[in-house]
Amino acid sequence: MPSEMPITTVDAVILTLIDDKLHVMLTERSQEPFKGVLALPGGFIHADKDRSAHDAVRRVLSSKCGIEGVYFEQLMTFSGPDRDPRGWSISIAHIAMVPRGQLPADADDMIFFPVSDLPDMAFDHAEIVAAAMARLRGKGAWSTLPAAFLGETFTLTELQRAYEAVLGGSMNLSAFRRKVMELDLVEETGEFSRTTKRPAALYRLTREPHSFNRIIGGS
Amino acid sequence: MPSEMPITTVDAVILTLIDDKLHVMLTERSQEPFKGVLALPGGFIHADKDRSAHDAVRRVLSSKCGIEGVYFEQLMTFSGPDRDPRGWSISIAHIAMVPRGQLPADADDMIFFPVSDLPDMAFDHAEIVAAAMARLRGKGAWSTLPAAFLGETFTLTELQRAYEAVLGGSMNLSAFRRKVMELDLVEETGEFSRTTKRPAALYRLTREPHSFNRIIGGS
DNA sequence: TCAATAGTGTCTGTCAGACATTATTAC
DNA sequence: GTAATAATGTCTGACAGACACTATTGA
Numbered sequence A, B: 001m002p003s004e005m006p007i008t009t010v011d012a013v014i015l016t017l018i019d020d021k022l023h024v025m026l027t028e029r030s031q032e033p034f035k036g037v038l039a040l041p042g043g044f045i046h047a048d049k050d051r052s053a054h055d056a057v058r059r060v061l062s063s064k065c066g067i068e069g070v071y072f073e074q075l076m077t078f079s080g081p082d083r084d085p086r087g088w089s090i091s092i093a094h095i096a097m098v099p100r101g102q103l104p105a106d107a108d109d110m111i112f113f114p115v116s117d118l119p120d121m122a123f124d125h126a127e128i129v130a131a132a133m134a135r136l137r138g139k140g141a142w143s144t145l146p147a148a149f150l151g152e153t154f155t156l157t158e159l160q161r162a163y164e165a166v167l168g169g170s171m172n173l174s175a176f177r178r179k180v181m182e183l184d185l186v187e188e189t190g191e192f193s194r195t196t197k198r199p200a201a202l203y204r205l206t207r208e209p210h211s212f213n214r215i216i217g218g219s
Numbered sequence C: 001t002c003a004a005t006a007g008t009g010t011c012t013g014t015c016a017g018a019c020a021t022t023a024t025t026a027c
Numbered sequence D: 001g002t003a004a005t006a007a008t009g010t011c012t013g014a015c016a017g018a019c020a021c022t023a024t025t026g027a
Helices: A053-065 A125-140 A145-149 A156-167 A173-182 B053-065 B125-140 B145-149 B156-167 B173-182
Strands: A007-018 A021-028 A042-044 A071-080 A089-097 A111-114 A186-193 A200-205 B007-018 B021-028 B042-044 B071-080 B089-097 B111-114 B186-193 B200-205
Touching (some): A007 A145, A007 A156, A021 A125, A021 A156, A053 A071, B007 B053, B007 B111, B007 B125, B007 B156, B021 B156, B042 B053, B053 B089, B125 B145, B145 B156
Parallel strands (some): A007 A089
Antiparallel strands (some): A007 A021, A007 A042, A021 A111, B007 B021, B021 B111, B071 B089
């Protein structure tokens, strides 16, 4: 067993939809290294507190960002001797999808940037965000994952906007509705949204975010 | 920075096709913990030797298994206080696809088991193999990844058998050929395989294993 | 000539995209 | 009524699956 183990951390790419566009949350680092530089929220794994990397991310989301009960999953692990000046390091990167309304009111040190226009970031975090976007694109078309950006209930139009934001490009209206209905991805709540002219039926997911087998066609 | 960091290892799920069925490579552990139990090949990350986890896997494949130059990619990272009796540990699991002919002749301590009938394994390696299978299924239909099980050149029938082994189930002959051709996944070599009655044209991939956008239909 | 495998042609049902149409509300 | 948004109906082209057919070899 080697005497010295790599530094082990977790990082979270926290995404949300603002004005139908994907945004990623960054914080300004308060400590060295990269003090004052924007970075993904993250932290060390605490062997005494965490039961898994997943658990460590939940702790970071909660304690550093005030975010609870959102959908997140492991993205991939980044590693190497040079990515952190403190030494050979590992970051188990995760991707989290947060409904806009579920973000804490106090957001002084949590800044959202559109993914289409990102600032310079600490460590290799630009690479991590790029990997998150690739994953989201790849998985978006094959899962109900984009629904994680919406609240408990949503209209079909809102759902379509979420898919479009994730996949980029626009989708066919009736094909989208047909597909969503026949795959039984959603069920009616019986309620209606009255924020638009004609009220829109509100739906909820029939199950947690999951994958399916046929693409919901892009533009 | 916490004083004690988790144990950091890499493991490899090495897969190959034997008689058109997926097999995974296991070795009998020569040391504690789990001495004498079957396990995935793996090892510690060596901060002084490895430039990345990917690099560590390449070293393990080469030094422990005699396998060079095969396609492999990161699967996911497993972590927790209980998966290794030596303490809080991380395993960055990888999945490797090896053509049957490229395995070293000497294979005394490398035993292949069909994925449909796996033995008990050390650590949480059963879970890792299950994750590898799920990944392979999910990605198989959307990439030329199954071709990584074949040699440099192959017949279309061999390619179809590889897809079928990865995806499970059988595929439509002419639909498969049509799709493969119109996606320009392969190109003719001009050579012919003479192992069957009628010679079959030999093809090679036009590019490295990669993803595409439409499924190659299963049965 | 027959068996075995490689490879092609064509029909058909399904489904995604396009787009016209209807429905329900606010003003 | 008119504007705006929600939701549906229907036509059409593309394509996957089915399957019959042809091609090329060994024995």
